[in-house]
Amino acid sequence: MASHHSERRLAVSRDEIARLLERHRVLEAMAHQQESPRRDLLEQLQHKQNVAELGKRLRVMHAADIAYVLESLPPDDRLAVWRQVAPEQAGDVFVEASDAVRRFLVSEVGDEAMLPLLARLDAEDLAYVAESLPEELSARAYAALEATQRSLFDDSLQYERTQIGHHMTREWVEVDDRQTVGDVLHMLRTRGGLPPQTDNVLVVDARHVLRGLIPLPALLVQDPRTPVAGLVTEEVASFSPHDEAASAFGVFERYDLVSAPVIDERGKLVGRLTVDAVMDAMREASSLQVLRSAGLNQDEDLFASLWDSARNRGPWLAINLVTAFISSRVIGQFEGVIQQLAALAALMPIVASIGGNTGNQTMALVIRSLATDQPHPHRGRQMLNKELTIGVVNGVTWGLLVGVFAIIIYAQLGLGLVMAGAVLLNLVIAAVAGVAIPLALHAVGRDPAHGASVLLTFITDAMGFFLFLGLARVFLV
Amino acid sequence: MASHHSERRLAVSRDEIARLLERHRVLEAMAHQQESPRRDLLEQLQHKQNVAELGKRLRVMHAADIAYVLESLPPDDRLAVWRQVAPEQAGDVFVEASDAVRRFLVSEVGDEAMLPLLARLDAEDLAYVAESLPEELSARAYAALEATQRSLFDDSLQYERTQIGHHMTREWVEVDDRQTVGDVLHMLRTRGGLPPQTDNVLVVDARHVLRGLIPLPALLVQDPRTPVAGLVTEEVASFSPHDEAASAFGVFERYDLVSAPVIDERGKLVGRLTVDAVMDAMREASSLQVLRSAGLNQDEDLFASLWDSARNRGPWLAINLVTAFISSRVIGQFEGVIQQLAALAALMPIVASIGGNTGNQTMALVIRSLATDQPHPHRGRQMLNKELTIGVVNGVTWGLLVGVFAIIIYAQLGLGLVMAGAVLLNLVIAAVAGVAIPLALHAVGRDPAHGASVLLTFITDAMGFFLFLGLARVFLV
Numbered sequence: 032m033a034s035h036h037s038e039r040r041l042a043v044s045r046d047e048i049a050r051l052l053e054r055h056r057v058l059e060a061m062a063h064q065q066e067s068p069r070r071d072l073l074e075q076l077q078h079k080q081n082v083a084e085l086g087k088r089l090r091v092m093h094a095a096d097i098a099y100v101l102e103s104l105p106p107d108d109r110l111a112v113w114r115q116v117a118p119e120q121a122g123d124v125f126v127e128a129s130d131a132v133r134r135f136l137v138s139e140v141g142d143e144a145m146l147p148l149l150a151r152l153d154a155e156d157l158a159y160v161a162e163s164l165p166e167e168l169s170a171r172a173y174a175a176l177e178a179t180q181r182s183l184f185d186d187s188l189q190y191e192r193t194q195i196g197h198h199m200t201r202e203w204v205e206v207d208d209r210q211t212v213g214d215v216l217h218m219l220r221t222r223g224g225l226p227p228q229t230d231n232v233l234v235v236d237a238r239h240v241l242r243g244l245i246p247l248p249a250l251l252v253q254d255p256r257t258p259v260a261g262l263v264t265e266e267v268a269s270f271s272p273h274d275e276a277a278s279a280f281g282v283f284e285r286y287d288l289v290s291a292p293v294i295d296e297r298g299k300l301v302g303r304l305t306v307d308a309v310m311d312a313m314r315e316a317s318s319l320q321v322l323r324s325a326g327l328n329q330d331e332d333l334f335a336s337l338w339d340s341a342r343n344r345g346p347w348l349a350i351n352l353v354t355a356f357i358s359s360r361v362i363g364q365f366e367g368v369i370q371q372l373a374a375l376a377a378l379m380p381i382v383a384s385i386g387g388n389t390g391n392q393t394m395a396l397v398i399r400s401l402a403t404d405q406p407h408p409h410r411g412r413q414m415l416n417k418e419l420t421i422g423v424v425n426g427v428t429w430g431l432l433v434g435v436f437a438i439i440i441y442a443q444l445g446l447g448l449v450m451a452g453a454v455l456l457n458l459v460i461a462a463v464a465g466v467a468i469p470l471a472l473h474a475v476g477r478d479p480a481h482g483a484s485v486l487l488t489f490i491t492d493a494m495g496f497f498l499f500l501g502l503a504r505v506f507l508v
Numbered sequence: 509m510a511s512h513h514s515e516r517r518l519a520v521s522r523d524e525i526a527r528l529l530e531r532h533r534v535l536e537a538m539a540h541q542q543e544s545p546r547r548d549l550l551e552q553l554q555h556k557q558n559v560a561e562l563g564k565r566l567r568v569m570h571a572a573d574i575a576y577v578l579e580s581l582p583p584d585d586r587l588a589v590w591r592q593v594a595p596e597q598a599g600d601v602f603v604e605a606s607d608a609v610r611r612f613l614v615s616e617v618g619d620e621a622m623l624p625l626l627a628r629l630d631a632e633d634l635a636y637v638a639e640s641l642p643e644e645l646s647a648r649a650y651a652a653l654e655a656t657q658r659s660l661f662d663d664s665l666q667y668e669r670t671q672i673g674h675h676m677t678r679e680w681v682e683v684d685d686r687q688t689v690g691d692v693l694h695m696l697r698t699r700g701g702l703p704p705q706t707d708n709v710l711v712v713d714a715r716h717v718l719r720g721l722i723p724l725p726a727l728l729v730q731d732p733r734t735p736v737a738g739l740v741t742e743e744v745a746s747f748s749p750h751d752e753a754a755s756a757f758g759v760f761e762r763y764d765l766v767s768a769p770v771i772d773e774r775g776k777l778v779g780r781l782t783v784d785a786v787m788d789a790m791r792e793a794s795s796l797q798v799l800r801s802a803g804l805n806q807d808e809d810l811f812a813s814l815w816d817s818a819r820n821r822g823p824w825l826a827i828n829l830v831t832a833f834i835s836s837r838v839i840g841q842f843e844g845v846i847q848q849l850a851a852l853a854a855l856m857p858i859v860a861s862i863g864g865n866t867g868n869q870t871m872a873l874v875i876r877s878l879a880t881d882q883p884h885p886h887r888g889r890q891m892l893n894k895e896l897t898i899g900v901v902n903g904v905t906w907g908l909l910v911g912v913f914a915i916i917i918y919a920q921l922g923l924g925l926v927m928a929g930a931v932l933l934n935l936v937i938a939a940v941a942g943v944a945i946p947l948a949l950h951a952v953g954r955d956p957a958h959g960a961s962v963l964l965t966f967i968t969d970a971m972g973f974f975l976f977l978g979l980a981r982v983f984l985v
Contacts, residue, residue, distance in 0.1 A: 095762040105890075216728060225725035227764060230707060247724050248702035251693060284791060285572040287704060287784035289766050306783050307764035310790075314761060317794045318876060321957075324801065325872030326865060340898050344869050348906065351865045355858045356913060362857070363917070366850035373843035376853035380839070380969070381832045383857075388803060388828045392821050395802030399795060413582070421817050429825065436833060440840070480798075492857070 044092055048100055051085045052108045086115040094123035102132050110139055122151040126160055131330075133163035142168045146175070154180040155201065158187035195279060196272030198312055199293045199302035202226035205233045208242060208263055213255030215245075228305040230289035234263050240298040243267055269294050270304055279304060280313040320480055326351070347485075354489035358383075361493050365500035371508045374441050375500060378450055381433055382499045386457035386491030389425055393418045393465025394487055398479050401469060415466045422462030426455035445507050453499035457491060464490045525577055528562045529585045563592040571600035579609050587616055599628045603637055608812075610640035619645045623652070631657040632678060635664035672756060673749030675789055676770045676779035679703035682710045685719060685740055690732030692722075705782040707766035711740050717775040720744055746771050747781055756781060757790040800958050803828070824962075831966040835860075838970050842977035848985045851918045852977060855927055858910055859976045863934035863968030866902055870895045870942025871964055875956050878946060892943045899939030903932035922984050930976035934968060941967045 055078075089097055089112070097116060101109050101124070113136060116124055125133060125148060137145055142165070149157060149164075149172035157176070161169045161184075176184060183201060190196030204225060206215050215232065219225065231244040243263040253262065268286050270279060270293045282288070283306055293302035322330060326347030331340055362369075362379070369376050397414055434451030438444060464487050469479035532555075566574055566589070574593060578586055578601070590613060593601055602610060602625060614622055619642070626634060626641075626649040634653070638646050653661060660678060667673030681702060683692050692709065696702070708721040720740040730739065745763050747756060747770045759765070760783055770779035799807060803824030808817055839846075839856070846853050874891055911928030915921060941964050946956035 093763065099762065219725075219728045220731065223729055225729065228707075228766060229725060230705075230766065247728065248696075248706060251696045251724065251727065252700055252702065254697065280787070280791070284784065284787045285576065286570065287782075289705060289707065289783065305764075306766065306787075307761065310757070310761045310783075310787070313787075313790070314757075320798070321801075322872055322876065324798075325868045327869055327872060330876060331873055337898065337901060340894075341901070344866070344898075344902075347869070348862065348865055348902070352858070352862060352906065352909070355861045359854045359858050360917075362854035363851070366854060369850040369853045370847060373846040373853075374840070376846045376850075376856075377836045377839035377843060379853075380857065380860075380973075381829070381836050384832045385825065385829060388825055389821070391802045392804055392824070395799055395804060396808050399799065399807060417817075421814065421821075424814060424818070425821070425825070429829065433829070440837075496857075 044088065044096065044100070047088055048085065048112065051081055051088070052104070052111060054081050055085070055108075055111055082115060085112065086117070089115055090117055090120070094120055095127045097124045098127035098129075098132070102129055106135070106139075109135065113140070118147070119151075121148050122156070126152065126156045130163050131335075133160060137164060137168065142171070146171060150175050154183035155187055158184050161188070190272060193276055194272065195270050195274045195276050195293060195304055196302070198276050198279075198308040199270075199272065199304045200226065200308070201302050203233055203292070203300070203303040204229060205235050205300065206245070206259060208234045208236075208260045210259050211255065212250055212253045212257045212259060212262070215250055215259060216255060226303075228290050228307060233292055233300060233303075234259070235300055239300055241267070241269065241292050241294050241300045244292065267292065271295070272301055276309075276312040277316050279309045283309050324480065324484065326485075350485055354485065354492070358489070358492045358496060361496045362500065365496075365504060368500055368504045368508050372446075372503065374437075374443075374446060375503050378433075378437055378446075379496055379499050382450065382453045382457055383492045383495030385429055385433070385454060386461045386495045387488045389422065389458050390461030390465040390487045390491050391484060393422075393462055394469055394483055397466055397469045398483070401473050401479055411466070411470050414470075415463070418462040418466050419459065422458045423455070426458035429458070430454035446503075449502045449506055450499065453495065453502055456498050457495045460494050461487075461491050524565050525562065525589065528558055528565065529581070529588060531558050532562070532585075532588055559592060562589065563594070566592055567594055567597070571597055572604045574601045575604035575606075575609070579606055583612070583616075586612065590617070595624070596628075598625050599633070603629065603633045607640050608807075610637060614641060614645065619648070623648060627652050631660035632664055635661050638665065667749060670753055671749060672747050672751045672753050672770060672781055673779070675753050675756075675785040676747075676749065676781045677703065677785070678779055680710055680769070680777070680780040681706060682712050682777065683722070683736060685711045685713075685737045687736050688732065689727055689730045689734045689736060689739070692727055692736060693732060703780075705767050705784060710769055710777060710780075711736070712777055716777055718744070718746065718769050718771050718777045721769065744769060748772070749778055753786075753789045754793050756786045760786050797957055801961065803962075827962055831962060831969070835966070835969045835973060838973045839977065842973075842981060845977055845981045845985050849923075849980065851914075851920075851923060852980050855910075855914055855923075856973055856976050859927065859930045859934055860969045860972030862906055862910070862931060863938045863972045864965045866899065866935055867938030867942040867964045867968050868961060870899075870939055871946055871960055874943055874946045875960070878950050878956055888943070888947050891947075892940070895939040895943050896936065899935045900932070903935035906935070907931035923980075926979045926983055927976065930972070930979055933975050934972045937971050938964075938968050 092100075097112075097120070101112060104112060109132070125136065128136070145164075145168060149160075149168070152160070152172075154176060157172055164172070173181065173184060186201070187197070204219070204222070206218070210218075229247065231246045232250070233244050234242045236242055243265040244267055245259060245262045245264065249262045268282055268288055268291050270282075270291060272293050272295065279291075283291070288306065290303050290305045292300055293304055295301050318330065322328075326344070328343050328346065331343055335343075365375075397418075400410075400414065430451035430453075433454055434447035436447075437450045438447035468483050468486055472479040472483060569577075574589075574597070578589060581589060586609070602613065605613070622641075622645060626637075626645075629637070629649075631653060634649055641649070650658065650661060663678070664674070681696070681699070683695070687695075706724065708723045709727070710721050711719045713719055720742040721744055722736060722739045722741065726739045745759055745765055745768050747759075747768060749770050749772065756768075760768070765783065767780050767782045769777055770781055772778050795807065799805075803821070805820050805823065808820055812820075842852075874895075877887075877891065907928035907930075910931055911924035913924075914927045915924035945960050945963055949956040949960060
């Protein structure tokens with residue numbers, strides 16, 4: 032039976048490595064305790080065996096799995112495992128590892144030890160990891176490239192991280208449409224292999240302009256004497272290298288693509304975007320989105336320094352503190368009223384919180400609609416109408432509920448009515464803000480998911496306090 | 509030059525359709541205004557032309573694009589466009605459309621009109637859309653299937669929506685490992701076509717147990733006389749039909765897969781998981797996660813009924829209201845203190861809000877680590893140590909800052925010190941809760957991303973109020 036790369040198998044490998052590392056630590060600790068150059072021979076042998084076993088285990092693992100294991104290990108264990116990675120695997124593991132792990136390895140292992148590894152990488156992989164390398168090391172690795180590889184490297188780096196040009200590969204198979212299927216098959220056999228995730232061959236003309244593509248299965252199932260011209264699919268999903276990488280996921284998903292040609296403005300073929308790169312970009316964007324919505328600039332290594340953590344979390348906390356200060360000053364204007372009726376202080380967070388919650392619901396739906404739906408001229412108004420209606424209905428329902436709560440607790444009809452009114456008004460404001468903020472951010476070309484929530488919560492907090500305490504001043508004291 | 513399915517081209521199609529629909533509405537409105545059976549002949553002609561143009565435009569569009577356009581149209585326009593979809597395209601469009609659009613179409617068009625469309629679907633597609641159909645209609649469509657198709661249908665439905673069995677296809681190409689490359693190529697040619705997203709042929713033994721696979725490129729580049737046995741890759745990433753669909757994304761991404769075999773516990777081949785299904789499942793899961801984190805159970809159609817919206821948003825608002833009521837009662841216990849020092853009411857939301865923000869940051873990092881990292885025995889303690897350290901550092905920094913703010917505004921040293929102390933203590937609590945809540949949810953097998961934020965905000969709110977007002981009672985009044 033075939034052996035399977037499954038999650039279960041990866042787990043077994045991880046447990047095995049954890050066991051070996053545990054033993055590694057014990058042996059190291061024993062060696063230290065003896066604190067002597069006279070280290071027990073048997074123990075040295077044990078240690079050697081242990082290390083050899085670790086190396087053996089790693090050699091049968093996929094590079095991506097080793098990278099995955101490295102990421103989750105504390106610094107000492109990371110180095111112990113990295114030292115046992117076979118030289119022919121080390122390049123792949125380095126490319127597959129996260130940026131944080133790559134920086135860690137470079138700083139621990141040193142430039143001299145990294146150079147041979149970098150020299151084994153092709154230009155595209157080197158460009159991909161270049162950001163994680165110190166400038167000097169990156170320059171030395173570049174200098175070691177051949178001339179053709181250097182121009183590939185330069186080409187890779189001319190695009191932004193968010194652009195398709197950064198994520199595309201420059202490996203593809205192209206054919207001439209005057210050939211037969213047999214000619215193409217012969218060419219492929221001579222070539223001896225295909226680039227990864229090749230599901231079609233690209234048909235170009237003499238000026239290198241893309242004319243269409245032929246799916247591999249078509250080549251397989253046709254008689255070798257068939258001319259390829261009749262097999263060319265001319266309806267092709269294609270990209271510009273300047274397109275946003277994030278937009279590719281939707282297109283790949285909609286048309287069920289495995290790879291798609293990338294062409295410049297004159298229609299010339301400049302690259303190929305493959306589904307694995309699209310999935311990587313999507314994964315990165317989606318995890319970044321989750322972290323950002325919690326107010327973090329980026330992911331944090333479990334073993335990150337205190338300083339790195341502070342820089343990651345500080346800016347968001349500072350912004351929130353400023354908005355909290357302003358809300359606090361809004362309340363401060365009503366201290367006289369609160370002194371007369373302390374119940375207001377206990378009830379006001381309810382008004383603010385229900386506004387924030389409904390506003391965030393509205394905003395999540397608007398952001399999703401902006402991301403997936405077709406833009407049309409009346410969309411903004413339609414969404415506003417819908418959310419205002421729901422805001423009023425919710426405002427009446429929840430307003431009555433919290434009003435009754437206030438009346439039960441404080442036995443004051445007026446307090447209940449003021450509370451209900453403030454909730455209703457704040458939900459209307461939350462609906463307007465929940466629609467307007469993402470639409471405005473989207474209109475000026477900014478990501479509506481980033482930062483919108485702080486702004487909205489600020490508005491519903493400040494307005495919630497202002498409406499409730501203001502109404503109380505007018506009607507109650 | 510080849511024509512390209514690009515985002516730009518889709519946008520042109522959409523604008524074209526919007527224009528035709530606009531004209532459609534104008535003509536309908538004119539017909540109504542005349543309120544007569546004597547409708548102007550020229551106008552009727554215009555209307556017919558308009559409809560014909562719409563149909564023509566739709567016929568050159570990809571089914572997925574039409575579904576995408578349908579989703580973004582208001583009910584009337586949706587029906588106008590749907591009526592012009594060609595019968596041979598309608599099935600694909602229906603399958604590609606969202607669940608909400610499918611339900612809408614069925615309820616508007618009626619069972620009788622749906623049956624011929626459903627009869628054109630294969631068993632897998634029918635099973636896929638069955639959830640959106642009324643029971644009776646689904647039973648009638650099932651009855652119309654052939655016996656073999658029926659068993660395929662039953663097979664599809666035996667898995668949960670979250671399991672790989674629900675997302676896999678039952679179409680693949682299998683070969684015998686005693687053949688040559690030429691034999692396989694001949695078989696493929698006789699077959700006449702390959703299932704979508706076929707990047708390999710699967711090698712099975714007589715008992716239908718998977719032995720490995722051969723990538724298509726290997727078949728293309730090898731001499732036809734080569735025996736396939738030598739080409740079989742035995743290291744295969746495979747899945748069980750009972751595995752979680754969400755776990756497949758990571759495996760496809762890690763090993764750059766286009767398709768992977770699905771095998772039962774005895775190693776027998778039961779299906780094939782393709783990258784498009786994995787991307788669909790990922791997209792669904794990730795958008796659901798964003799909506800849930802804002803307190804919505806599911807996505808909402810822009811044209812959803814008020815009742816559907818209320819059911820979608822209500823539960824979360826109700827839970828939040830309960831926690832807000834409890835926090836309000838915590839404050840209520842300190843009304844005497846607030847009466848004596850109304851400044852407390854203005855400052856207390858700052859203590860609560862900074863606790864909530866730092867706690868949510870911690871929680872996002874812990875959830876991400878739970879989702880991506882290798883579990884190891886000391887992880888919980890390591891994370892807690894790290895977050896506690898950061899909590900104390902943040903607590904001292906931000907505590908001093910808000911303390912100084914309070915002193916400047918209210919000119920009371922004691923108030924500033926109480927404020928700083930409360931912030932420090934609340935940040936320690938936020939760090940503990942931010943680590944403990946997701947770990948606890950994860951330990952009992954629940955999704956740590958869902959609902960964790962309400963619980964955390966509740967704790968930091970209630971404790972923030974309690975600590976600040978409690979310290980004030982002890983030290984200030």
